[in-house]
Amino acid sequence: MKKIINDPETVVTDSLRGLAAAHSDLLRVEYDPAVVVRADAPVRGRVAVISGGGSGHEPLHGGFVGQGMLDAAVPGAVFTSPTPDAVQAAVNATTTDAGALLIVKNYTGDVLNFETAGELASADGLDVRSVVIDDDVAVADSTFTAGRRGVGGTVLLEKIAGAAAGRGDRLDDVEAVARKVIGQVRSIGVALTAPTVPHVGEPSFELGPDEIEFGIGIHGEPGRERIPAEPADALVSRMLDALVEDLPFHQGDDVLLFTNSMGGTPLLELYLAHGIAERLLGERGINVRRRLVGPYITSLEMQGISLTLLRLDDELTDLWDSPVNTPALRWGV
Incomplete structure (x- = not known):
């Protein structure tokens, strides 16, 4: 294993120190427990939007803390849910009488730990709600989830819910917008290689030189099927079939x-795939009105891509277009 790290046991903390050094104008980092918080938090009168999960998916979630997106992100160890006390610390650092919305990816540990933290916060008199995103069409269940997994749609959900909070919506309305996104978004991913978790030191699974894992999860979980490698036109068409029909x-x-790049796919290939997807959607009469291309929810150095489709209406389009200023996503400011 070759990685640019010092010690697998401190890799998350060391990375957070670098995030804080690079973006002190946007965020601050608390280390015990680990929480990434907007620099100006808490903001009285504004709903706090909080998310988190295992590290290794950067820039998700800490890279999306800032104006127009998340008030706080809670990083766990690599591919491991954060503990309830860390989530509770994020709530306490950001939440005022306007309340908070917790955005939770559908993985068993995340759901349990965020739910526990929400109950503790509610017992302290705070109005804290949760939504669970489960946009992966690849499988109904996996070793990590009961039901579908939360994957690429999480990025879009965090942006849109954060924009709703930023325009001053009440908690009921921020929650309603979030649930609308969850109902209208679908994702599918493929892997060409496996990721290597630092403290494990070897790839999470093995793929032959001519094999692709179709429907992969963001932790290297098994997909829908293992298929022979095929040209990009055929692979993207296969992915879109799964999305559109779902x-x-x-x-x-x-x-x-x-x-989205899963971490190891170069932009050369990513834009190639995006262009194919736009063409194929156009042939189906589906209108691509907004786009996002890049490594925004990754799986360490996994080579592969994911595609996410969100059905838009005027409200969701306006919220997507609204200004955002975070380390990883920035426009309109």
Whole structure:
């Protein structure tokens, strides 16, 4: 294993110190327990939007802390849920009488620990709600989840819910917008290689030189099937078939298309795949109105991509377009 680290046991803390040094104008980091918080938090009268999960998916979640997105992110160890006390610390650092919304990816540990923290916060008199995102169409269940996994749609949800909070929506309304996104977003991913967790020191699974894992999870979980490697046109078409048929998406729909690198896929290949996806959606009469392309929810150094489609209406489009200023996502400021 070759990685640019010192000690696998301190890799998350060391990375957080670098995040804090690079972006002290946007955020601050607390280390015991580990929490990434907006520099100006708490903001009285504004709903706090909080998310988190295991590290190794950067820039998710800490890279999305800032204006127009998250008030706090809670990083666990690599591919491991943060503990309830860390989530509770994020709530305490950001939440005023306007309340807080917890955005939780559908993994068993995340759901349990965020739920426990929310109950503790509620016992302290805070109005804390949770939404669980489960946008992965690949499988109904996995070793990590009961039901579908939360994957690429999480990025879009955090942006849109954060924008709703930023415009001054009440907690009921921020929660309603978040649930709308969850109902309209779908994702699928593929892997060409496996990630290597630092404290494990070897790849999470083995793929032959001519194999692709179709429907991979963001922790290297098994996908829908293992298929022979195929040209990009055929692979992207296969991915879109799975997405479009699931919601389903229809001719005339307006969508946001998010083409994501799992960490090791170069932009050369990522833009190639995005262009194919736009063309194929156009042939189906599905209108790509907004786009996001890049490594925004990764799986360490895994080579692969994911595609996410969000059905848009005027409200979701306006919230997506609203200004955002975070380490990883920035426009309109």
